[in-house]
Amino acid sequence: xxxxxxxxxxxxxxHVRWGAAVLERLDLAGDETVxxxxxxxxxxxxxxxxxxxxxxxxxxxxxxxxxxxxxxRFSRLPGGERVSFVEADLLELTPEYxxxxxxLDAVFSTATFHWVAxxxxxxxxLRSVLRDGGQFVAQCxxxxxxxxxxxxxKRLGAERAGTWLYxxxxxxxxxxERAGFGEVRCWCHPDPVSFPDRGALAxxxxxxxxxxxxxxxxxxxxxxxxxxVAEEMPEPVIDYVRLNIVARAI
Ligand SMILES: C[S@@+](CC[C@H](N)C(=O)[O-])C[C@H]1O[C@@H](n2cnc3c(N)ncnc32)[C@H](O)[C@@H]1O
Numbered sequence: 001x002x003x004x005x006x007x008x009x010x011x012x013x014x015h016v017r018w019g020a021a022v023l024e025r026l027d028l029a030g031d032e033t034v035x036x037x038x039x040x041x042x043x044x045x046x047x048x049x050x051x052x053x054x055x056x057x058x059x060x061x062x063x064x065x066x067x068x069x070x071x072x073r074f075s076r077l078p079g080g081e082r083v084s085f086v087e088a089d090l091l092e093l094t095p096e097y098x099x100x101x102x103x104l105d106a107v108f109s110t111a112t113f114h115w116v117a118x119x120x121x122x123x124x125x126l127r128s129v130l131r132d133g134g135q136f137v138a139q140c141x142x143x144x145x146x147x148x149x150x151x152x153x154k155r156l157g158a159e160r161a162g163t164w165l166y167x168x169x170x171x172x173x174x175x176x177e178r179a180g181f182g183e184v185r186c187w188c189h190p191d192p193v194s195f196p197d198r199g200a201l202a203x204x205x206x207x208x209x210x211x212x213x214x215x216x217x218x219x220x221x222x223x224x225x226x227x228x229v230a231e232e233m234p235e236p237v238i239d240y241v242r243l244n245i246v247a248r249a250i
Contacts, residue, residue: 001215005065007207009041014193018242019044019110022139023051025246031055032105035098035129037090037138038062038112042070042083048108049074049083055105058098060086090116093125103131107138114141114243117163119172123179130249136181142188142243143168149209149239152232156225162212169243182250188243195236202230209238 023044026034031054039045039059049057059074061067067087074080088097090112098104107126116122126136145166153160167175169186176184195201206214206226214222230236 001211002065003040003063003211004207005041005063005069007203008066009043009069011204011207012040012043014240015040015111016043016047018139018191020047022110022137022244023047023108025137025244026051026106026108026135028052028055028106033058033101034106034108035060035104035126037107037109037126038115039070040066040111042073044110045070045083046073046077049077049079052082053079056082056084056101058086058101058104059083060088060090060093060097062087062089090122090125091118093129095129098129104129104134105131106135109138109140112140113138114145114164114166117165119165119167119175120179123175123181127180127249132249134249136176136245136247136249138245139242140245141166142172142241144188144190144239145241145243146209146238148233148237149205149229152229153210153213155232156228158213160210160213161216166241167243172243172245176245176247180250181247183246183248185246186244188241191240191242193238193240195238198227198230198233198236201233201236201238202226204238205229 028051033056035058036045039061045059074083169188173184173186
């Protein structure tokens with residue numbers, strides 16, 4: 001089931017806040033070419049573009065719905081012509097996808113890698129599109145991420161369906177080194193997100209955390225299941241844990 005990109009755009013304030021903090025870790029002169037790997041609707045990409053007044057962004061995502069929203073956003077935005085779009089699965093990414101753009105100066109990514117189960121291949125693919133010395137700055141869900149949501153789903157007698165990997169920092173660091181990165185720093189930090197009430201929590205769960213699971217249910221069941229999970233949680237708070245990555249292509 002594809003993303004509900006309209007609702008994601010409306011509900012992704014936590015992602016925009018995380019993105020702003022991660023973006024500060026990119027060391028940019030302003031004229032680089034940077035890949036946003038898993039750009040979604042482009043709210044964080046827009047912040048990245050503002051750091052590149054003479055540079056450009058390659059906005060990549062596998063979701064046609066997300067890319068549609070992102071294209072619409074940048075068609076309205078001054079400087080939006082400095083963003084180009086690639087519809088691709090990160091697990092299939094090769095330098096050929098970026099034909100004509102050369103090797104990139106940096107790879108940036110937020111809230112995406114945990115949706116990709118094979119991090120060995122993911123990091124090798126991202127290394128292949130980076131120039132030597134290029135920066136790799138990213139954040140995604142890490143070990144222990146949203147354990148409270150998964151526990152609530154279990155208490156309702158289900159296992160959350162879908163593909164995800166909430167990797168530990170130490171294992172991620174080893175994978176990055178094996179993929180050709182140096183100066184590797186990886187760490188996890190808790191970053192809980194509070195919602196005003198259980199209705200708002202259910203909206204968010206439906207659009208983000210339970211999206212793949214709900215795709216396995218009949219349409220009339222989907223909202224009801226998200227609401228039951230929201231009611232089952234001790235409070236309207238999602239216990240996010242973020243895995244941070246800073247590295248350099250060697
Ligand atoms: C939660 S959104 C994050 C979007 C944006 N970076 C942000 O912070 O708002 C995750 C995005 O990753 C994309 N994604 C997940 N797996 C992917 C894959 N294997 N290849 C490319 N994009 C992928 C999804 O389509 C989605 O747009």
